Structure formats: structure tokens, C-alpha cells
Amino acid sequence: xxxxxxxxxxxxxxxxxxxxxxxxxxxxxxxxxxxxxxxxxxxxxxxxxxxxxxxxxxxxxxxxxxxxxxxxxxxxxxxxxxxxxxxxxxxxxxxxxxxxxxxxxxxxxxxxxxxxxxxxxxxxxxxxxxxxxxxxxxxxxxxxxxxx
Amino acid sequence: xxxxxxxxxxxxxxxxxxxxxxxxxxxxxxxxxxxxxxxxxxxxxxxxxxxxxxxxxxxxxxxxxxxxxxxxxxxxxxxxxxxxxxxxxxxxxxxxxxxxxxxxxxxxxxxxxxxxxxxxxxxxxxxxxxxxxxxxxxxxxxxxxxxxxxxxxxxxxxxxxxxxxxxxxxxxxxxxxxxxxxxxxxxxxxxxxxxxxxxxxxxxxxxxxxxxxxxxxxxxxxxxxxxxxxxxxxxxxxxxxxxxxxxxxxxxxxxxxxxxxxxxxxxxxxxxxxxxxxxxxxxxxxxxxxxxxxxxxxxxxxxxxxxxxxxxxxxxxxxxxxxxxxxxxxxxxxxxxxxxxxxxxxxxxxxxxxxxxxxxxxxxxxxxxxxxxxxxxxxxxxxxxxxxxxxxxxxxxxxxxxxxxxxxxxxxxxx
Numbered sequence: 001x002x003x004x005x006x007x008x009x010x011x012x013x014x015x016x017x018x019x020x021x022x023x024x025x026x027x028x029x030x031x032x033x034x035x036x037x038x039x040x041x042x043x044x045x046x047x048x049x050x051x052x053x054x055x056x057x058x059x060x061x062x063x064x065x066x067x068x069x070x071x072x073x074x075x076x077x078x079x080x081x082x083x084x085x086x087x088x089x090x091x092x093x094x095x096x097x098x099x100x101x102x103x104x105x106x107x108x109x110x111x112x113x114x115x116x117x118x119x120x121x122x123x124x125x126x127x128x129x130x131x132x133x134x135x136x137x138x139x140x141x142x143x144x145x146x147x148x
Numbered sequence: 149x150x151x152x153x154x155x156x157x158x159x160x161x162x163x164x165x166x167x168x169x170x171x172x173x174x175x176x177x178x179x180x181x182x183x184x185x186x187x188x189x190x191x192x193x194x195x196x197x198x199x200x201x202x203x204x205x206x207x208x209x210x211x212x213x214x215x216x217x218x219x220x221x222x223x224x225x226x227x228x229x230x231x232x233x234x235x236x237x238x239x240x241x242x243x244x245x246x247x248x249x250x251x252x253x254x255x256x257x258x259x260x261x262x263x264x265x266x267x268x269x270x271x272x273x274x275x276x277x278x279x280x281x282x283x284x285x286x287x288x289x290x291x292x293x294x295x296x297x298x299x300x301x302x303x304x305x306x307x308x309x310x311x312x313x314x315x316x317x318x319x320x321x322x323x324x325x326x327x328x329x330x331x332x333x334x335x336x337x338x339x340x341x342x343x344x345x346x347x348x349x350x351x352x353x354x355x356x357x358x359x360x361x362x363x364x365x366x367x368x369x370x371x372x373x374x375x376x377x378x379x380x381x382x383x384x385x386x387x388x389x390x391x392x393x394x395x396x397x398x399x400x401x402x403x404x405x406x407x408x409x410x411x412x413x414x415x416x417x418x419x420x421x422x423x424x425x426x427x428x429x430x431x432x433x434x435x436x437x438x439x440x441x442x443x444x445x446x447x448x449x450x451x452x453x454x455x456x457x458x459x460x461x462x463x464x465x466x467x468x469x470x471x472x473x474x475x476x477x478x479x480x481x482x483x484x485x486x487x488x489x490x491x492x493x494x495x496x497x498x499x500x501x502x503x504x505x506x507x508x509x510x511x512x513x514x515x516x517x518x519x520x521x522x523x524x525x526x527x528x529x530x531x532x533x534x535x536x537x538x539x540x541x542x543x544x545x546x547x548x549x550x551x552x553x554x555x556x557x558x559x560x561x562x563x
């Protein structure tokens with residue numbers, strides 16, 4: 001996708017909606033580094049040595065209508081990854097010792113994350129790990145995963 | 149032919165899917181109904197089930213709520229496993245020891261459900277198959293008609309939009325919290341009760357496939373299914389005894405909201421002020437955005453109660469009622485450290501000591517500010533528990549994503 005879309009452009013292209021109090025006319029920034037959207041974080045793949053895509057990982061194209069990355073247990077609002085056809089692929093076949101990786105995206109064009117409450121954010125071409133958030137005590141084996 | 153529905157499965161076309169969605173919504177309405185019970189229909193249906201067991205129809209006692217069965221002397225004694233269970237499991241049961249009617253009914257209905265499930269599996273080869281996460285996601289994400297046009301398998305859509313949707317809305321969102329409340333108040337397992345309108349999700353599975361003309365069903369099977377359908381349309385929970393059957397009225401009020409962004413009409417309990425489900429005698433259940441909570445969370449969420457609460461979901465819901473800021477202030481949590489929030493200019497991360505003796509393992513609370521504004525223009529603050537070993541708020545925030553503090557400090561943007 002182009003790198004100078006507004007939130008209004010983005011919702012129109014993807015068909016995904018955001019809450020109406022969010023500012024739609026401003027251009028959505030495109031970031032090539034570390035960024036967070038609520039309980040998700042996008043980390044350049046090169047920065048996380050411990051995370052590896054599995055050999056023979058199944059990659060699937062990210063459609064303009066989006067891939068739902070995470071939705072909270074009681075329904076909640078989803079984080080969706082959207083991109084132009086052919087502009088981004090996504091795999092969940094990932095090894096992450098922290099257990100927090102949802103998957104890895106590999107974008108040749110600009111990809112976007114959309115969430116109804118958090119709005120949109122752009123991801124510059126590149127390869128990134130998307131992780132979710134946890135809370136709890138380090139000693140606890142049953143750490144709570146966050147889904148807002 | 150090898151269509152999208154596989155080599156032998158019946159085709160679920162747009163028209164069939166529309167009829168299925170309509171039937172789903174009818175069953176959802178029955179499951180959420182707050183109308184007075186249709187007593188004649190309910191008694192007639194239960195009498196029919198007793199006759200299928202070669203028993204005389206019972207006398208009926210009506211109560212206002214399931215809570216009435218929690219009284220010290222409930223109208224029907226709870227069924228406890230006795231010699232009948234041993235006999236039922238034995239190869240040659242003692243014919244003189246008849247199992248309780250509740251146990252016989254359980255056998256009757258599980259046999260019907262097993263038979264019909266097997267028949268659906270045979271009729272739709274794809275019903276029983278495991279779909280990939282990708283197909284399942286494609287079915288879940290879009291409204292059923294759009295998904296069908298998009299090439300998503302019709303049988304998968306039927307399962308998703310009828311079975312899964314009603315299971316989520318009625319079994320998980322309504323029946324489960326009511327059963328939990330019943331058990332917590334001393335009702336013990338309500339396994340030998342039936343749920344009337346809250347059985348609608350499983351009744352609907354067979355009824356909808358049959359309404360589409362796709363379920364080979366015998367007259368006797370349809371007769372029994374109709375009795376269960378009639379109960380789901382007419383009354384609340386019921387307890388079958390040997391001579392007396394207790395039936396509960398439906399609730400007088402039930403507050404719910406659509407599950408956000410659910411393409412399949414799912415609902416969840418929610419009421420901001422007061423109980424979400426109320427019966428005529430006052431028996432009730434509280435829920436906030438689908439989370440079943442004790443009454444105090446809705447009415448008076450005090451710091452003392454929050455601190456004493458062991459359930460992390462309940463605690464979080466209660467804290468969010470008063471706001472993390474207010475909670476930390478009123479609970480007098482000590483600020484251990486504060487640092488600018490990377491990627492969230494103008495805001496800071498704060499690390500507080502938590503009341504660890506009450507919350508078990510030593511932890512601290514990291515208070516952060518959302519990267520996006522709420523409807524009222526303010527930014528929501530939220531707390532996360534983190535290991536007590538952290539002294540640096542940035543390192544604690546990094547840990548929550550499995551990152552070092554140094555790496556997290558490079559966060560360019562937060563939305």
C-alpha cells in the first residue's frame with residue numbers, strides 16, 4: 001500500500017472500521033523500527049536472534065481485507081494486519097522461546113495494523129516479529145497473556 | 149462433482165444459508181427470552197419425555213428461578229449417585245432397582261444426540277473434518293453471506309454461524325455464569341438439571357439442519373427432538389423428580405450487548421448498573437462486558453475487596469470500574485520508580501509496589517498510558533503485574549513483551 005494513507009483511506013480500502021472518535025484525516029505514520037499497538041508489539045526480525053521461522057514455514061498472503069492477529073477471549077476487538085495484494089506475507093510457524101510471538105510478517109510494500117480502538121499504524125517494508133503482551137510474576141508458570 | 153462442498157456433501161447455497169441464519173436468530177431469541185413461561189407447553193413436553201421412559205407424567209411445581217432450588221428444602225431432592233449408578237454400569241443390572249428419572253432422561257437424550265451427530269457427520273463429510281486455522285478464520289471473520297461469496301465452504305459456515313455462534317451466546321455467555329452462580333451458592337453440580345431455553349444451542353443444531361431438509365431423521369427421533377425444542381421455547385431450567393418435576397420461570401430481565409465485531413450475531417451479558425440477569429424472586433447474576441463478576445464489582449468496587457480478590461479477571465474488571473489511577477491512589481501503593489514511556493511522548497511509565505501478601509507471588513504493578521485516545525479525548529491508563537525484581541519501569545515494560553529494557557527503549561511509536 002502507499003505510505004501516505006490517512007486512517008480514512010485505510011478503513012475504506014480494507015473495509016475494516018475504527019471507532020468514530022479517532023482522527024481520520026491525518027496521515028498514518030509508517031515506522032521501520034519497533035512499535036506497539038495496545039497489547040501487540042512489532043519488532044524488526046533482525047533484532048530478535050532467538051526468534052526463528054520454522055523450516056518449511058507456511059506463508060500466506062495478507063489480503064487487503066486483513067488477517068486477524070489477536071482477539072480477546074470475551075470477543076473483544078481484533079488487531080488486523082492489512083496490505084495490498086502481493087505486498088505482504090504472514091506465517092504463524094514461528095519458534096519463540098518467550099512463547100509470545102504470534103507470527104512473522106514479510107512485507108515488500110507498506111503493511112498496516114488496524115484496531116477499532118487504537119486506529120492504524122504503518123509498517124515499512126521489511127521482516128518483523130509480532131508479539132503479544134504478558135503479565136504476572138516471573139516465577140509463575142502460568143503467565144497471563146493480555147488481550148485488550 | 150468436486151465442488152466447494154466436497155464430492156458428496158449437500159450444497160449449502162445462499163438461500164440455505166439465509167434460512168439457517170434466520171433460524172439461528174429465532175433460537176437465540178428463545179434463549180434470551182424474558183417472557184413468562186408457556187406453562188402448558190412445558191408441562192406437556194415434559195410429560196411426553198416421561199412417557200418415552202414408560203413413566204407416568206409427574207406433578208409440576210413452578211418456581212421463580214433456579215435459585216429456588218437452593219432453599220434448605222428444595223421441592224425436588226438433588227439426585228445423588230446411588231446403587232442405580234452401579235447397576236447402570238453393571239453388565240446385568242438388577243431389574244428391581246430402576247435408576248432415577250433424571251438418569252434415565254440423561255441416557256435418553258445423550259442417545260438421541262449421539263445418533264443425530266453421527267448422522268450429520270455422515271451426511272456432511274466435512275462437518276466432522278478439521279478445518280485449517282485459515283479456513284476457520286475466514287469463516288469467523290466475515291458475515292456468512294459475504295464469506296460464502298468469497299468461496300468459504302458452506303458446511304463450515306453453517307457450523308460457524310449456527311453451532312458456534314449459539315454455543316458462544318447461550319452456553320458460554322448465559323448458561324455458564326448462571327450455573328457457576330448456582331454452584332457457588334451451594335447448588336452443587338446441576339448436571340441432572342435441564343436448562344429449557346438454555347438448551348437452545350444444542351437443540352438448534354439439529355433443528356436447523358432438519359429445517360434445511362438435510363437431516364435424515366426418523367419420526368420417533370423427530371418426536372423426541374420436538375419435545376426438547378418445545379422446552380427450549382417455553383421455560384427455564386427444570387429438575388425431574390420421580391413424582392414431581394420442578395420447572396423454573398424464565399428471567400424477568402436479561403441485559404446483553406453484541407460481541408464487538410462478531411460477524412455471526414454473538415452476544416454477551418453486560419449491565420453497568422445492576423445485575424445482568426434477574427429472576428422474579430430476585431435471584432440474579434452480574435456481568436460486565438461478558439465477564440461474570442460478584443455483585444460488589446458492579447455496585448461498590450472498593451479497594452479492600454479488590455485487594456482481597458483472588459481471581460485475576462474479577463480483580464482487573466473491578467479495578468477498571470474505578471480506574472487504575474484511582475485504585476493505586478486509594479490503595480496507597482508506593483511508587484517505586486518512574487520513567488518516560490518510549491514511543492509515547494509526554495507520558496510516563498510508573499512502577500508501584502503491589503499488595504503482594506494478598507496477591508500471592510511478589511509482583512509490582514506497572515502503570516502505563518494508552519497510545520490512543522478514548523471517546524472522551526482522554527487516554528486510558530492500565531496496569532500490568534510484573535515480577536517484583538524489576539526496579540526500572542522501561543525494563544518491566546520490555547519484559548511484558550519478552551524484550552530487554554534496552555531494546556524496548558527503542559520503541560518508536562505506540563498507538
